[in-house]
Amino acid sequence: MGSLLQVLFDALSLGSLYALGALGIALIFGVMRLVNFAHGDVIAACVFALLWPSVDAVAIIFAGNLPWYLLVPFVLAIGAALSVACEALVFRRFRHANPATMMIASFALGFVIRYFLLMLFSSRPKSISLLPALSQPVEILGARIPLLQLITIAVTMAVLFGLTAFLRRTRFGLEMRAAAENFTMARMLGVRANRVIMGAFALSGALAAAIALILGSQTGTANIMMGASVMLMAFIATVIGGMGSLAGAVLAGFLLGAVATVMQVILPPDARAFRDAFVYGAVILVLIFRPQGLLSARGTRERV
Amino acid sequence: MMSPSVARRTIATPVLLGLLLIAFALVAVAVGSKPFNQTVIDIFLKVIFVVGLWVFVGNSGVISFGHIAFACLGGYVAAWTTIKPMMKGMSMPGLPDWLMQTEIPYWGSAMVAAGWAALWALIFGSVLMRLSGIAASIATFAMLAMVNSIYSNWESVTAATSSVVGIPIIRSIWPYLVAALISVFVAWAYGISRHGLALRAARDEPTAAAASGIDIPRARLIAFVISGAIMGMGGALYSHSIGIVTPDTFYLGLTFITLSMLVVGGMGSLSGAVLGVLILSTLIQTLRWLEAGVQLGEITLALPGGVQEIALGAVMILILMFRPAGIMGNKDLSLPQRAALETRGPTGPRT
16 A cells, blocks of 8 residues: 555656646647747756856855745746746747747757856756755655655646636636637737747746756756756657647646656566666557547647 | 659759768868868768758658667667677677677678668658657657667667777778768669659648658658668768767767758758758867867967857857758759759759
């Protein structure tokens, strides 16, 4: 019972990370058909926003010393601001470019952000202790669950409900959903393109910052590559969820987390090293049987 | 397969590109410095990879993140077939006996690598080629990640993540030049063949192409296998150029740099693929040179570390901003008087 619960919580917390990441990518894809490879580097930049620039191995904590009720809004604001800046400086010029060009431009932008961080902080991983109170375990029904895992899951749930309410109840949310469905039509009906796209980038940046906070406190290190692995999984989740479908992205994120965790448990020890190969094999299978994704958004279906 | 008139009309493109590559080789010989030699070898290897990528991506319009997996397969073929049997026994004890005893020259290993990669391209491709668009891109990425995960963990035949050493190093520039020329001519021949034409038709108008009797998955599979073979050959030569091989050599870094070269050059034409490599490589090399420091009279000017990559990213963004279809657009290099006669480039209509 206890170990089963452990697996469940592992799966949920890993899935939460993937779901948050997938949501950040799907939001932007929905409004401008951009596959944003810079997302992972925005995550890394948010972690480093807590530190003072230095190339020493020991991190000089700067904003990281703020009390949590200031720290969290600060990091979220940094993420949103960085993401909006990317839009205003770069992606705005690519509105009419084809998807491949936009993808490579976003990759180049991520490259610029990453090496900017490298210049300021060097490539060595730095240890940080972010919100250390969260790493103590809690006992639930005989399973020892790190408090952080519970908080990760709770935060993700809160974000998901908050975002759903935002998208369904506010005028801005309505505009954003309309834009995701059919951008040209939405513009004709009076939705202001720049505002909606800015909004999507701000939300996506804030989501990246949330991932940064969770990853930072989970691993206790800041590393310029730390966003990359989450970003790749999130990217896969976005596609198997159905490009542009927010619900699909979240669902697929949790599904990927669950598959990865469960495989770790049920694979025979010899095959465990090849876990990732099995996970990616499963991804290919899902794509073969549902190439349009688990929940396909109406606007992205291919038409004749 | 191809009508002679088309071949005559378009032969200028690979010939011009070939002359450009030969010019690079001659410059390397003239300079005669060892590091520069290695740089030019590296450029030829990138030409092989990007041209291999173009055969599939350029003609089908499907972005593939997975082609470097075939280079990885090829790279390890070089390790399996050319390292001295004694050394192989130590680093990769799980190899079957016949392979353990095999020791062939580098050109043999490059050919075997091309065949081995083509075989796996056929196997993966027959499943993946039914997908289109972004789903296909992700599926090819999943393939790359699978291959990487297997090669990073299969201790007994790939030595896992530790590097396999002892692959004979080829320092001469000519084998790489010949291989790059072969890939350019193969890509050109494929591009003007009926299969290449069919695939480009399917890229531009999938519905009309399917209605005209083009079997799109099959057309894509042919391109996938040919490009897989070129990547495999490139992977084997890559191993021979540095003498060691690790799975992570052939992973995301190489995937993104080759894709960037293709898109910045212009994925719509073979010339775009080759020029993308030459231009970005020259830029990278110039920036590295500046980073190392330039002697100007008394003072040494040097860029701080990290500026090289930032400048590279910024230049790529700027090029794409002003030329969204890449430097070459969708046009191919050809002789001037012919360009005036033809409104359509040899590798397809402007889109």
